[in-house]
Every structure is written in structure tokens, then in C-alpha cells.
Amino acid sequence: MNKNENKRYERLSAKSKGQLIIESENVLQEMQQKFENTIPGMEYFYDVAKQYAGGQLKNPERKKYIATNCIQVPIELIYAANALPIRICSGAYSMSQAGAGLLPAKSCSLVNATLGTIYTNSFPLAQKPLTIITPTTCDQKKKLSEIPSGIDIPFYTLEMPPSKDSEEAQEYWYRSVKKLKGELERITGNRITRSKLKKAIIKVAQAQRAFRHFHQLRKEEAVIRGTDAILIANTFFYDNIDTWTSHLVSLNAELEMRKSRDHNGSESRYPRILLTGSPSIFPNLKLPIMIEKMGGSIVADEFCSSNRLLYDTVAVDEWNMYDMVPALSDRYLKACTCPCFTPNNDRERKILAYIKDFKVDGVVYQSFSGCQLYELESLRISAVLEKENVPMLYVETDYSPDDKGQLATRTEAFIESIKNNL
């Protein structure tokens, strides 16, 4: 970069970071102020989200960190290599604007925003990540590393099979995970030992247990706003995992108490909504906030960012390396319901199970413009739901705020129609 280019770059970077902070604070304010009855235990999660947007995540032990571009990265391996996994899939409109200039016009907001974050160096921590791991789930993400943008952080492509049921696919993925283990050891300079990996698996399992409990608590009554629940799942990748887990455990205790206290059986019935499709990632909570403002209650979401926490815990028979790595890779592959897989009947089954378990009245399906996989799968899901007589609202949107008026009409009408048919 010459001097002028450099100046322009610095300007873009500073501007985008500033906008990210404002954007995030506005969303948090909306979440905390517009809705009554906020839960004290949420404070921590709001704080972490704020630090994330401000590039001020704490790293007291000064650990090396690895950026992950998708939930399919086995973070246990990163912990075992004594490093921090930080997810950089971005939900920021400001970042999508910064990244859009580097990518083709029809790219999805999430991909634009993720590249924007990397390009403008707007990472949630003060220092840069050692590497950026990109699983080959979505076509747009996997090509990010090839975009000529002058980014000096190395990308690592984590190869994934296009299917998950065949033996070949499972073998392929297992070898990918094994290769990642070696790569992580090389770049961090730390060996992944048996005991370290065991500790990491247990640590992640604890976080999962807390989240599963949280998930269960939401089944019977809407003890917490769905928007808050989405934020909680988002922050999983941001803070120290033990701190996150302990705060979720105490939030769960708080919710248990509210459950018995607030339940009087006479509360008016809010339509119970399941949200699915392209994931809402903070600060892009446009659609979930809209649904809840219009009187819907998001009782569950089938987003990769949340479901990742509900996968079966790693099933290990013997705590040796030969057993742990296959168990780890198995769990990541089999439980994933990303539309990048063909066939993907698991996602259909999961959505139907949610509808039954959470007594869902209607499904809102979000597709980011340009996210072909979720768009394509919406056709099948909508046919399945029509057969089951569950109303579905399909929404194509992106990170920009300009369709809020249209979205308001759509979500309001959808909720009115459910209410009328209840």
C-alpha cells in the first residue's frame, strides 16, 4: 500500500469500528429498554456483547487466539492447544458495508461482514488472531481466503465433506480434524496432549450442559425473551468459556425461580414462534427483535449458532487420543444440520421435533439475500410444514435497516394471523 492508500485504509477502518460500536450499543439499548421485565442475570451477556463490538474482549492470561469462521470448527482442539477460539462470523451492518466493496454484489451480508471485520482489523480482541479457520461449509466463506484484499493473517481451510451419512464422508472428516490438530500444534507451538484434550472436552461439555438446561427451561413457558436467548448463544464464543458457563448456570437458577413465581396460568397467550434459517448474530438481531416487538414469543431457534451448543456431548469410551479425536469429529459432523449437506433430512426432523416439544404456533424462516443454501432449503421446509399445518413466514433480508417497515408489516400480519387462528 502506498501512503495515500494507507491513509484511506486507516480512515475506513476507524470509521467502521466507530459505526460498529454505535450500532451495537443501539441494539443493546433496544433490547434492554424497549422490553420490560429484563432479567438481572442477562447483564453479563449484554456486557460481553458490548466488549466484543468494542474490540475489548478480555484475555487476562494473554493467550494466543484463533479466529473461527463457522461453528463447525472443533474448539476443543483449540483449547487443548492452550489457545482461545473466538468466532468472527459477524452480524454487523457496518462491517458488511466495509466488506461489500471487496466481494461480488450478490454476496450475503454475513460473509460481507466477516470479511469486513478481517479487512478493517476490527477483531474483538486488541491483537490479531494467529490464524483464521474456515470450514468449507458455505461456498462464499470458503472463497474468502482467495479474495485479493491484502489481508496478512493466514487462513486455514478446514475441509468438510458435502454429505455426512456415508462412511467415506465420515472418514474424510475424521482425517480433516486430525490434520487440524497437527496444524494447531504447529502454529501455537503447543502440543495437544491426551490430558489437555480431555480437559478441553470436559470444559466444553460443561458449557453444553448448562445450555441444555437453559433450553429445557424454555420448553414449558417463555421464561426469557428469545432475543436474549440468541444473544446468550452468540456470546458463547466470546468470553472465557468457564466464566460464560458459570454465568449461564446462575441465570438458569434465576429462571427456575421466575418459573415457579410468575406462573399463574392466566397470562395472555403469545404466539409461540420458532426461528430458523440464516443465523441472527449480534448485533444483527433485527428480525428477532421485530418478532418480539410485534407480540410473538420466540420459544426456540434452530440457528447453527445456538444448536451447536445442543449437540450431543463428545462420547468417549477410553480417554486416549485414538478414541477422543474420532469421537470429537463424529459429534461435529453427525449433529450438524447445515444446509450445505445433501441430504439434510436431519434438519427437517429437528424442526419438527422443536415444533412438538416447544408447542410452536408458527415458524419464521430467515434467509439472508445471497445465501443460496438456506434459500434452497426453504422450499422443502415450507412444503413439510404445510403438510403438518404449521404456518411459516419466509423472510428474505440482510443486515441493512432499510426494510424494517416491510418487515414490521410482515411479522405483524403473521402474528395477527396466528392469533386469529389460535
Place this chain on the structure above:
Amino acid sequence: MDYFTGIDIGSTAIKIAIIDEDRKLVAWKVAPTGSKFNENARDAYNALIQEHNIRLPEVQHIVSTGYGRRLYKSADDTVSEITANAIGASTVSHEHSIRTIINIGGQDSKIIKINAQGFVQNFIMNDKCAAGTGRFLEMASRNLEVDIDQMGEQHKRSLNRSLTVNSTCAVFAETEIISLLADGNKKEDIIAGIHTSIARRIARLAGRTTIQDDVLFDGGTAHNSGLIEALEEEFMRDFIVPELPQITTAVGAAYMAMDLFLKKNLHQTVS
């Protein structure tokens, strides 16, 4: 006499409908939306009730709907235009049992599926794009210097020599229209092509669902006989067009105003 008002503040026009306690439509008005939603709606409303000698206190309940529904300060309740459209459609035509509504307004096009009670079962809306909406027609009428009310008449003159307007973007369609003009094509054939292009977009939107008869077509664009013809051709079925297609949603809102008022009063008597 008790009256009930529905005000539909759309992107292009404000539509007002007043019904009496026998659910009869007694007054209605269409006025341009302009930039001051609240003031323009208020002025139009005041003028309307004066014209019909209705006193303000006789109006028991007002429901606002449409894009600007929340900006209308004097409304007692608001409802989305989709729900109001459904209620309106099922009441304006008694001899048919409407199951599908196709509404093409100023900035939205919608396909709404309803049940026998007039409740919305499902709906689809265009995404943020003006190509299949009334705006597209307005833009074309400006380019072609044909009054928007004359577009249906022009369409008829085309006698199936309709040209193809392919652009899926309203802005690009504008350049396409200009180049069709430059090539010496007749205005009526271009207009027929525009209607077909809109109809095709709506049909594609409808592809996400199964259309059930009877189908009602409303919104301001349903005044355009050329567009009706093009839509019927694309959907390969006949549409029912109400006498006052632009105010269906406002009428629906007025019906809802009455129901809400009655419900509230019933509630008060009980308690």
C-alpha cells in the same frame, strides 16, 4: 347513528372508509399520501365526514392500517394491512368465497390466502424491490407520457402484439422502455409488455404457494384493465375485481373498528 372508520395509509394514497352500524359503506375517499402522513390523513378525514354530515363524536372507533398506520395519531387501534385486506376482501363480495387475494399496491405486492372466516392463513410479499408494484407502472407511465388511467385502454389496443420487457429491476426496465421507444415500437405494445412483466413477477411470487379459487384482485392497480388481463393470462384463471378495489383494505379496517368497539363494550357491560 354510530359510525366506524378504517384509514389505510399506503405509500401512494390514503384510503378512508366509513361504515355505519348496519355495516353499510356510507362514505369513502382516496387522497394522495404526500410527505405528511398524519396531517394529510387528518385533513382528508375531516373533509370526508363534513361532506357526509357525520359528526366526529358519532364515529365510535377508528382503526388505521397500511404503511403509515402508526403515524396516524387519532387511531384507536392499528392493524397490519394484510389482516385488514383479508377481512375487507371477504366482506366486499358476498356472492363469492374468496380464498386468495392478490394485492398490488404502490410499493408492495402480496398474495394472501384466507379461510372462510376471512382470517389470513398464509401470505407472501415481494422483497424490497419495486418491479412488481404500482411504482413500476407509475414510472412507465411517466416515461411513455401516457396517463396512468389510460394504460388499460392502451393495452387493449395492442391486440396481442405485446413486447417483452425482461428487466427484473425497475430502474433497468426504465432504460429498456426507453430503448424500445427509440426502436420505434408502439406505446400500446410496450404497455402490454409492461403489464405482462408485472403479471409474470406476481405469478413467480405465487409459485411459493398453491393458489385456491376464488381469487380476488385489489389495490390501486386493479383499476387497470390491462393488468387484470395480463394477470388472468399468467395465472390462467379468472379474477374477481371488486367495484372499489383501492379501498378494500380500508373497508376491512372499518369492519375491524366495529368489531373491536363491540368487543370492548361487551367487555365493559360484563365487568
